[in-house]
Amino acid sequence: xxxxxxxxxxxxxxxxxxxxxxxxxxxxxxxxxxxxxxxxxxxxxxxxxxxxxxxxxxxxxxxxxxxxxxxxxxxxxxxxxxxxxxxxxxxxxxxxxxxxxxxxxxxxxxxxxxxxxxxxxxxxxxxxxxxxxxxxxxxxxxxxxxxxxxxxxxxxxxxxxxxxxxxxxxxxxxxxxxxxxxxxxxxxxxxxxxxxxxxxxxxxxxxxxxxxxxxxxxxxxxxxxxxxxxxxxxxxxxxxxxxxxxxxxxxxxxxx
Numbered sequence: 001x002x003x004x005x006x007x008x009x010x011x012x013x014x015x016x017x018x019x020x021x022x023x024x025x026x027x028x029x030x031x032x033x034x035x036x037x038x039x040x041x042x043x044x045x046x047x048x049x050x051x052x053x054x055x056x057x058x059x060x061x062x063x064x065x066x067x068x069x070x071x072x073x074x075x076x077x078x079x080x081x082x083x084x085x086x087x088x089x090x091x092x093x094x095x096x097x098x099x100x101x102x103x104x105x106x107x108x109x110x111x112x113x114x115x116x117x118x119x120x121x122x123x124x125x126x127x128x129x130x131x132x133x134x135x136x137x138x139x140x141x142x143x144x145x146x147x148x149x150x151x152x153x154x155x156x157x158x159x160x161x162x163x164x165x166x167x168x169x170x171x172x173x174x175x176x177x178x179x180x181x182x183x184x185x186x187x188x189x190x191x192x193x194x195x196x197x198x199x200x201x202x203x204x205x206x207x208x209x210x211x212x213x214x215x216x217x218x219x220x221x222x223x224x225x226x227x228x229x230x231x232x233x234x235x236x237x238x239x240x241x242x243x244x245x246x247x248x249x250x251x252x253x254x255x256x
Contacts, residue, residue, distance in 0.1 A: 041241075041248040045069055053110040060102040064091050068224045071144045072106065073244035073252065074237070075164060075222065080146065084221035090117055090203055092128035092140065092227040096196035097187075101205065103213065113213060116206050118185050121198035128227055133163075133171050138200045141169035141177060142232045145223040148173070150215055155180035155204075159214045161223060168232060169225075177201050179217070181210035 045066055052059055059065070068089045076082060085107040094100040101117040104110065119128040122138040132139035141163060148160030158180040163169030169177075182204040183189075184197020197204075203225065205213060217223075233239075 039253065041070075041073065041245045044248065048109050051109065052104070053108070055111065057102075057111050057114040058099075059111060060089050060104075061091065064089050064102075064226055065104075067226060067239060068222070069106075070241055070244045071224055071238040072222050073247050074240055075144065075146070076251070077243050077247035080164065082146070082220055082222060084147070084217065084219050086112070086217060086221040088217060088221065088223040090223070090225045092119060092123075092142075092225060096126050096128075096198075097190040097194075101203070103217070112216075113209075115213075116185050116187070116190075116196060118182065118196050118199045118202075118204040120201035123198070123201070126195035131168075131227065131229060131232075132201075133168055133175075135171065135175050140201050140203070140225060141172060141175075142225050142227055142229060143168040143236060144238050145169060145172060145225075147179075147217050147219065147221045147223060150218045153178070153180065155182065155202075157181070157211045157214055159218055165236060165238065167235065175201060179203050179205065179214055179223075181205055181207045181214070183207060 048069075049059070049062055049065055068087050072082070072087055085105065087104050087106055089102045089104070091100045096116075096119065099114050099116055101113070101115045102111060103113040103115075105112055120138050120140040122132075123130050123140045128140060130139055131142050133141050143163065143165035145161045145163050148162055150157065150159055152158070155178075158178045160178055161172045163172035163177075180202060182197060182199065185204050185206040186197070190196045203223070
């Protein structure tokens with residue numbers, strides 16, 4: 001091989017090596033970009049919470065919203081149908097004199113209502129402390145529910161509830177734990193008595209707009225009643241983040 005051909009060969013090898021390095025660098029960059037932009041359940045919830053349409057209402061605490069949505073995904077992953085894509089969040093860490101119920105349209109990412117809600121008379125005075133799944137306990141029950149049908153009962157227009165958590169709220173229908181309205185769910189009542197009125201275990205709401213609210217939640221929307229009781233925290237099967245993540249990646253994102 002003459003001198004000129006040898007030089008040409010060396011030049012081609014140099015450029016080929018450079019091209020390989022360039023392609024490897026670009027491949028690494030594209031891989032990093034894809035990894036960084038992959039949507040996770042955590043990023044989805046953070047963004048949804050930040051961008052929630054509030055219509056002048058106060059958003060729920062993030063930890064309550066996150067727990068509610070993880071449970072929502074777990075219900076779907078377990079094969080439960082959610083035909084009405086709303087979630088009602090009740091935070092019993094909060095005084096009964098304060099609003100502690102939020103209703104969110106999950107599909108539209110919109111906060112629809114922010115209201116007062118009563119707890120059971122044997123659950124506590126102003127603050128909820130004790131919970132039960134036992135008939136005639138007159139206590140509230142923690143955990144996730146799916147709403148049932150509307151009906152007219154002794155409290156007027158009401159909503160049946162089906163508890164989804166064995167040992168915590170699965171006797172809700174048998175106990176006649178329902179959503180209904182009540183006169184004692186009222187700011188003036190709370191101001192005079194130092195607490196809101198109490199139910200026999202039902203999440204009772206105020207009279208204004210009660211029919212609109214109760215009717216809008218019927219037919220398999222999600223309800224989550226929360227308080228950090230150790231027994232519930234240890235026993236619930238619906239706070240499985242890994243299961244929620246898998247469902248989110250494999251099924252939820254595909255439907256969007």
